[in-house]
Amino acid sequence: MNINEMIYSFVREDYQRDNFDDFLRKISFKYDVPSIHIAGTNGKTVVTSFLTNIYSKSKKHKVGTFISSSQNKKIEEMILINGEPISLEKVEEIFNEYRKLFKKYDLSHYEISVFIALSIFLKEKADLAILETGMGGEYDATNVITPILSIITNVSLEHTDYLGVSLSEIALHKAGIIKNNIPVLIGEIKGDALDVIVDISKRKNAKITRIGETHNNSFISTGIKFDYKTYRDLEISNFSLTNIKNACTAIDAVDLLMESFPIDLVSLKEGLKTSLPAGKFEFIPGSPTFIIDGANNPDAIEKLRKDVDSLALNKETYIIFASYVDKNITVMLPEIALLGSLYLSTFPSSRARKEEDYFLYLDEYKFVEDYHEIIKDIKENHPDSLILITGSKKFASIVSEEKKNNKI
16 A cells, blocks of 8 residues: 555544544644645636745745645645655655654544644745645644734635535634634635625634735737736636736735745746646647546536637537536536537546436436547547646546647
């Protein structure tokens, strides 16, 4: 059993942090790396990526990054130093040292991953760390830190079994990362969710900064060029206008921390231009063209649909959708189907929807067990079309990897 398999053998289904807190108290754990803490329904991985790239490009700071989920379940992809995966030897060293206590305190694999990340940042003497929460905020294992900046990218309905059924309830969980006298940066958040975050920020004397609007947006051959605040001719190597907002969040974070962690303009621009992770509106020209995006909730699907529309590709569009069983497809399917012909499918995972899980929608949308068959048919009969892969981060990750390796 390799180290990833050993970590993922620790399974616990409940949503609480008591066990993790007890474990940290037992070992008298102290964490003092200056950290940026990022929560949000959508966009937090992209903001984390932008910030990691910007600070790594500057070469002035040693930067640790924790990405809350790796679709391939590889811990070395979740923990980075200056944008590079951590060595498994360092992971194994920490895991073996605390393995018995992990079991005694019944920790989950996610909590173990967070602890290993924090321990590595300390051992590596990181100057700055960037930590992405999992699904919530208040009870998230990353929320054992006191950051120098809290970021909430956005709030929409997700994980309602754990976080609540209303936007205000979910916002309350996300706002759990807000700390006394620590500044808060928020993305596009409105209505009840905004009211909750503003109220908590005021009570904790946490100054709020909200991202602004971009100007002069234009598509170029490699992505999008735009202006923001006093910055001119910024670029991202991505064709998603949604990710422009995430870039702005990263820019504002850099500005807020400029005094303690200075960044030059070249590093900022180069960091923004660095490619985003696979499955984040991944645009692959060809015959047919592919767009791969792991949109997995109604808000993300709506933004994806708008992003595809904004490209005005004028191509016949085929959508291949596969999701986990706990996702709200009642809202997602009709929204994404506005773009073209929608096929339902599945992928290797015990949590993935199978044909019977789509039974309410089979009269309207065709289910094909093997998505490779759909892709093969489109490639042969509609080479000038667009294939959109979406519905799950895991599904997007699988297809992206297959596309990269010329397996589809």
